[in-house]
Every structure is written in C-alpha cells, then in structure tokens.
Amino acid sequence: xxxxxxxxxxxxxxxxxxxxxxxxxxxxxxxxxxxxxxxxxxxxxxxxxxxxxxxxxxxxxxxxxxxxxxxxxxxxxxxxxxxxxxxxxxxxxxxxxxxxxxxxxxxxxxxxx
Amino acid sequence: xxxxxxxxxxxxxxxxxxxxxxxxxxxxxxxxxxxxxxxxxxxxxxxxxxxxxxxxxxxxxxxxxxxxxxxxxxxxxxxxxxxxxxxxxxxxxxxxxxxxxxxxxxxxxxxxx
Numbered sequence: 001x002x003x004x005x006x007x008x009x010x011x012x013x014x015x016x017x018x019x020x021x022x023x024x025x026x027x028x029x030x031x032x033x034x035x036x037x038x039x040x041x042x043x044x045x046x047x048x049x050x051x052x053x054x055x056x057x058x059x060x061x062x063x064x065x066x067x068x069x070x071x072x073x074x075x076x077x078x079x080x081x082x083x084x085x086x087x088x089x090x091x092x093x094x095x096x097x098x099x100x101x102x103x104x105x106x107x108x109x110x111x112x113x
Numbered sequence: 114x115x116x117x118x119x120x121x122x123x124x125x126x127x128x129x130x131x132x133x134x135x136x137x138x139x140x141x142x143x144x145x146x147x148x149x150x151x152x153x154x155x156x157x158x159x160x161x162x163x164x165x166x167x168x169x170x171x172x173x174x175x176x177x178x179x180x181x182x183x184x185x186x187x188x189x190x191x192x193x194x195x196x197x198x199x200x201x202x203x204x205x206x207x208x209x210x211x212x213x214x215x216x217x218x219x220x221x222x223x224x225x226x
Binding site: 004033035041042043044045048056058090092100101102103104105106107 | 145147149155156157158162164203207213215216217218219
C-alpha cells in the first residue's frame with residue numbers, strides 16, 4: 001500500500017506569491033494534518049481536517065488556509081509569501097478523528113526568495 | 114495548555130552503549146504521547162506510542178519508553194545503540210479529545226564508532 005504522498009517535492013517562490021501544496025493520505029484514512037518544519041526545529045501544527053471539515057488550527061496567520069476533498073486528499077494554500085515561510089511542509093494522515101497515530105509524508109520543501 | 118520539553122538538544126553515545134533521550138510534558142488532560150524519528154532527508158517515522166494502556170511501551174528497533182505521570186516524563190531508551198540510530202528524535206503530545214499536536218524541539222542523537 002502506498003504511504004502518504006505529497007507534491008511537489010521542492011518549490012521555489014518569490015515573496016508575495018501564492019503557493020498550493022498537495023497531500024494524498026493513506027487509503028482509508030479520513031484525517032489529514034499539516035505541519036511546518038523550519039530548519040533545526042520541530043514541526044509546528046498548522047491544521048487538522050477530518051471529513052472535509054477543519055477540526056483544529058495552530059497559531060498561524062490567515063494567509064494559511066487548507067481544504068480537504070471528498071476523496072480525503074488535501075491542499076494547503078499560503079498567500080502573500082514571506083521569507084519566513086521557507087520550510088519543510090509535512091502532511092500526516094490518520095485513520096479517524098480520535099486516532100492519534102499519524103503517518104507522515106516526505107514533505108514539500110518550500111523556498112521563498 | 115499542553116507543552117513538551119526535550120531536555121537535550123544533542124546526545125552523543127558510543128555504539129553498543131545505552132541511549133537515553135529525555136522528554137517532559139505538560140497537559141491539562143490525559144495525554145497521548147509519541148516518539149518519532151527523522152533520518153536525514155527522510156520522513157518522520159513513528160517509533161512508539163502511549164495511549165493510557167501499559168506505562169512501559171515497546172517500539173520498533175529496540176526502543177522503549179516509560180510513562181511516569183508523577184514526573185510528567187516520557188523518556189526514550191535503548192539498551193545498545195547502533196550506528197543506524199543516528200537521527201533526530203521528537204517527543205510528541207496530543208491531548209485526549211483535542212485536535213492539536215505538539216512536537217518537542219527535537220534531540221539529535223550522534224552514535225560514535
């Protein structure tokens with residue numbers, strides 16, 4: 001079975017631009033979470049989605065948004081990119097809302113210049 | 114409020130000697146606790162989890178952790194380090210019923226030959 005997949009692998013954007021990152025969960029998993037990992041730090045929670053609804057949000061500005069589709073895949077959108085948004089963006093899936101065992105994808109490396 | 118503190122940013126051991134990575138947590142509710150490992154240029158992998166069952170939890174690759182409520186600790190141990198254990202380790206807390214995952218800052222494990 002395929003694990004969590006993310007696309008693209010790497011991305012370079014300019015300040016002020018918009019970016020969309022994509023995630024496909026493990027088959028049968030209905031919950032997707034997004035994290036930002038800045039170099040040298042632990043991942044920071046951004047969002048959790050379950051059954052297409054936002055169930056949790058971390059301390060990120062409104063420039064960050066996400067959605068989950070009927071097939072449980074998800075997109076993370078970031079508007080008005082700042083240099084500080086450069087990071088590894090991780091997606092994790094879990095089987096249900098109260099299943100806390102998360103499986104992580106390889107991440108998307110975003111560089112903002 | 115919940116938080117997690119990894120007490121050492123770096124730990125260095127010799128191959129064949131014991132490993133101890135320390136983690137303290139703070140939680141208003143009964144927490145679920147996890148350890149993840151991140152090898153360079155690889156995704157996060159779940160090592161083990163505690164979800165209010167046995168307090169001594171065994172994970173993959175010979176790692177184990179003990180939940181001590183009185184000390185609010187969840188330290189990771191391994192009897193004998195292997196070169197392949199060199200990686201970044203993250204302690205993670207999720208509040209039962211909550212939808213926010215908190216990662217520690219990470220501990221870099223170095224294993225000397």
